[in-house]
Amino acid sequence: MKAASSALFLEFSLLCEKLSSTSSNSEKVRLLASYLRNLESEDLGIAIDFLLGRASRVRSSEGRANVAFATVRDALCQVVTFSDDQLLQLYKEHGDLGEVAMELLSLGHAVPLVRGQLTLKRIRDGMDDIASAQGSGSEKRKVMTLTGLLLDSSPLEAKYLIKILTSDMRIGVSEGFIAEAAAEAFSVGKEAVRKAYLLVNDMSKVAVMAKEGRLSDAGFSLFTPIRPMLAEPASSARQIIDDMGRCYVEDKYDGIRLQVHKKGGEVRLYSRAMDDVTRFFPEIVEQISRLNEDFALDGELIYEGGGRLRFFSLQKLLRNEGRREKYPLKFVAFDALYARGRSLLDLPLVERKRELFALGYDNCAPFKEVSAPEDVERAFKDSIARGNEGIVAKDPESTYQPGARGKRWFKLKKALDTLDVVVIGAQYGNGKRKGLLSDYVFAVRRSRDDATLVPIGKAYSGLTDEELRDYHDFFMRNKIGEKGNTVWVLPRLVIEVGFQSIQRSARYESGYALRFPRIISVRADKKLDEIDDLQRVEDLFKAQG
16 A cells, blocks of 8 residues: 555455445444554545545535536546446446446446556545536536546446545445544544544544544534534423423424534534535624624524525525515524533533523523423423424433434424435426426435435425426436436435325335325435434334324
């Protein structure tokens, strides 16, 4: 391995192939540790980014290379000859663009007179170039960059090049595996790596810190967002009291989870997925800028007038003149993560609430202390009457645990539950929706550890005609192929669907079907690895009685 220059991409690809073919968690950790310990710091960071599907470090890219299916297809066309029907058939067989690229190149592809060597750094430079391409001629630039990389690729390298490019690794490796591997590779404690990751929120940076003996430098810092603490679903008010006893209850708003960081005159807003969304909400920046303190807050972005907040529709509204007058927004804070120059994560909720209200912010979420099921039920009904989703109940002694979902916070929602799924296909509608992709075929993950997507239903209601037109264009940009009335697309649009019930069905590969599904909202704040899996579907199926 040539650590002095940059590690070979072929060795990375061979590692990924081994990782995807083993089901043993301990073996995955061993393979990762053996590979990571021999990398120099720069390559170490790149390799971990790639393993987790983070293609680029260009700030505006949010880790993705931002390519449409057409970009991949056009680049492949420069390297190997194939028909559209052949491409669609291969994708339907594999369900993975990387596998498709490997098979196509295995059939024989163009090879340059002088073949360059692919290294981790060269791949990262290419990804950054693709992610930063904007404006006139950007599509041509993306295709040229990708074509150059593909020409120098073996079939196996092409597979993982495309998987990284589309942020669709699916090799059974998570941050948890890499944390264990980094601890083993650099002889540091697993708990030290885990704690550093919760604060730094970047596994590639944490691994480099472990390699260089700097884990003690990890700490909460402003403008480095952390994963939000999550609430466990509760089946009843009685369950909440049985598990927690005395608790705080507050409304569960139907908005967008936001983390707000302020230092001096600078304010940054981060989504649930920790993407910087400051540019979308200038009025929130104005509201927060009026406060004197430096702080980090956790909360929810909502319409001042109430009602569901659809993130994708909001982005469209932002382009409309007068949007701020017609659709006023506000940020409701319910937790304080940092204040008065120190992290508050290890303080109990009762003290974090005290710090929150001491900031003098006008829009802090009201809460009440309860200790009986009937009080929880009353709070739930009052919240529903105000147009909210339900309530969140929290242990007053709970510390803030980034990314954790446990029995310290519970959420109680309306009786009809929902699923987060991803659209994998769309069918043309009828009547006034003729010629418009309006019936969405959607899927869930096979399991938490298996990212294979399995279809579970189709929905055609819940979106406006204007939204359907926007998504029609989105799907056509991400079209993989078309057969009959169905356009198959890259799995990039996460939606929340409601339904009347779940039933067993041989119609879909999942073995289940949703009865009377409808689209509740588009979850642009969620990524593909956050959608629900078959275990969640089975739990809901059993809960029906």
